Amino acid sequence: METTGCSYQFRIALLGDAAVGKTSLLRCYVAGARGSAEPEPEPTVGVEFYSRALQLPAGMRVKLQLWDTAGHERFRCITRSFYRNMVGVLLVFDVTNRESFEHIQAWHQEVVSSRGPDKVIFLLIGHKCDLSTRCVSTQEAEELAASLGMAFMETSVKNNCNVNLAFDTVTRAIEQALQQGDIKLEEDWAGVRLLQRAPKSSRSSSRKQASGPCQC
Numbered sequence: 001m002e003t004t005g006c007s008y009q010f011r012i013a014l015l016g017d018a019a020v021g022k023t024s025l026l027r028c029y030v031a032g033a034r035g036s037a038e039p040e041p042e043p044t045v046g047v048e049f050y051s052r053a054l055q056l057p058a059g060m061r062v063k064l065q066l067w068d069t070a071g072h073e074r075f076r077c078i079t080r081s082f083y084r085n086m087v088g089v090l091l092v093f094d095v096t097n098r099e100s101f102e103h104i105q106a107w108h109q110e111v112v113s114s115r116g117p118d119k120v121i122f123l124l125i126g127h128k129c130d131l132s133t134r135c136v137s138t139q140e141a142e143e144l145a146a147s148l149g150m151a152f153m154e155t156s157v158k159n160n161c162n163v164n165l166a167f168d169t170v171t172r173a174i175e176q177a178l179q180q181g182d183i184k185l186e187e188d189w190a191g192v193r194l195l196q197r198a199p200k201s202s203r204s205s206s207r208k209q210a211s212g213p214c215q216c
């Protein structure tokens with residue numbers, strides 16, 4: 001699909017157990033664009049969303065609609081209803097909380113079972129890597145990510161480690177899947193929306209170039 005000059009919206013969610021740092025990660029990413037410090041987050045109630053605009057190197061403009069979900073079990077029926085309309089999911093665990101790592105497969109399965117055969121780009125995030133009290137090794141997290149067919153990255157908002165890189169990685173993977181036709185625009189799906197087509201002039205000038213030198 002020709003995506004250069006087009007403007008898209010990608011809907012991306014952060015999922016994982018309560019208190020693993022989803023809100024902090026999102027706020028740090030969104031605040032990074034504004035350069036402001038963020039206060040200590042309260043536990044998320046249901047779902048909240050943020051957005052950030054990006055210009056990708058290949059010429060595509062993207063508005064990321066970033067959904068922060070509550071990790072607590074009592075909000076699960078609310079958060080579950082949003083999975084179907086996501087194109088990207090960051091599965092977040094806390095490297096100092098073994099249980100949050102052991103629940104990753106269940107989080108993954110929840111999304112897969114609600115999305116059916118449609119493609120979702122996942123990224124596994126081992127968060128709070130600034131802490132020395134870790135109980136999940138990088139190697140076992142990499143192995144889990146490989147077994148689920150996704151990449152793995154460690155992040156921290158305390159020392160701003162890999163925060164932009166995590167969101168860039170998911171965004172680029174979605175862009176690539178869109179260009180290759182692995183992800184398609186669908187009328188009744190909000191995971192990817194076309195906000196604006198490439199201006200006609202640039203499309204017709206590229207057509208003129210393709211048809212060779214001027215004939216007049």
Ligand SMILES: Nc1nc2c(ncn2[C@@H]2O[C@H](COP(=O)(O)OP(=O)(O)OP(=O)(O)O)[C@@H](O)[C@H]2O)c(=O)[nH]1
Pocket residue numbers: 016017018019020021022023024025040041042043044045069070071072127128129130131155156157158159
């Ligand atoms: N050391 C350290 N602490 C962090 C980091 N990110 C978040 N925290 C702390 O972890 C706690 C939980 O963070 P939240 O961002 O509220 O976690 P959450 O996953 O959004 O929690 P729920 O909304 O309940 O699902 C807070 O006290 C944060 O300050 C990090 O990178 N390093």
